Amino acid sequence: MGEIFIRLPFRSTVKCKCVCKRWLGLISSPSFPTEFVSSQYSLFKAYFTFLSPHQLMFGFFPSDLNFNAQIHKVPLSPAILIKGDVCGYSNGLFLCCSNRFTRGWGYFVYDPFTKECNHIPPFPDAHKETCLYAVGFLSQINDFEEEGNSNRCFWVVVVRSSMRMKYEFEVEVFYSGTRTWRQILMSCVDGFAFAPHWFLSFAFEGYLYFMGSRSILVLDPIFMICTTIDYPENADAMNIMSFGYLGCSGGTMRIADIGNNDLRVWELLIPGTWHLVHRTNLNLMEHLPTRFCSNYCKRVGGFHPYDGDIVYLHSYVDGIYAINLGTNKVVPISGYDKFDISPFQLELSSIPLADNDGK
16 A cells, blocks of 8 residues: 555645544655655656645755665755745755745745754844845855854845836845844945745855846845846846746756747857747747647646756646656656745755665
8 A cells, every 4th residue: 555655646645644643654754754745756856845735846856866765864854844935055954934925024044954944034124124125035054163163054135126117226135143133235346136926046156147028136145245147148037037037957058938839948158148948939848738838827847957958847736747858758747736936945965875774
């Protein structure tokens, strides 16, 4: 019976716990999470984690790891239920918020491995403001570790947003090393306008990237400087924010959009220079259902971090599809319809080996 459970979608497996005590015991056993994750969708070493009962996050094992349930432990449960909105991910840490993250307060940093929460005090006058805030989060490993302190540090960045083009921004920066907020008036030479429905950032190589209505804001939270880069030529910025994706693959930044079933993926070669690496008409993909192609609300759900040919498409109604744009291979991932996809991806840098005694 256990062999059947580990091959079912997570949602179906959870429902089986209510059938009888025997099934409950099988699914609740300490070894079940390892068996479940290792037997689930293994193509390209991807799996799914539930951040909340209704939100999925893509997770990826290290590129050089051939996962084996007999010798490896899965470091995270298939269901990491976080009590709050996830508004950032960087280097193994989540930035979460106990209320709407655009309010500028209620943030905490969550470590899914240790299950520890680090609550961030509100910045001065946070409760007095009525504007919407954009939020960024960056975590790094220190080169040296002070006695008694963690070797990981992080920055929480809260930007007072504006839909109009502005050349200066009020920025609040929290640094874990000092546990204090610093207020900065940051200049942006080319100007930047936030989009009305996108206030989160993507952390990449020490910078935070905010997608705006006309360009992308690149913010350095350590040296307190910022600049902008344009969207790819002929790309619709609002379409990218609604149905596209900003992420990385193979160590380079990528951006994708999808409109009228025209899927395009660009790679950032140097700051401000995008190179088109993939363009595909989804209507011509043999194994992609017509219903999915005709769904206006489908979107790019993620990139594979190690294979630049692989993208994930998602719609709330139809679920998730993995597509290899190099071979046009389409793999449906059943059982995950009626779920939202997080804009962040969990990349596991290492998986601890199991002890020889099996403990």
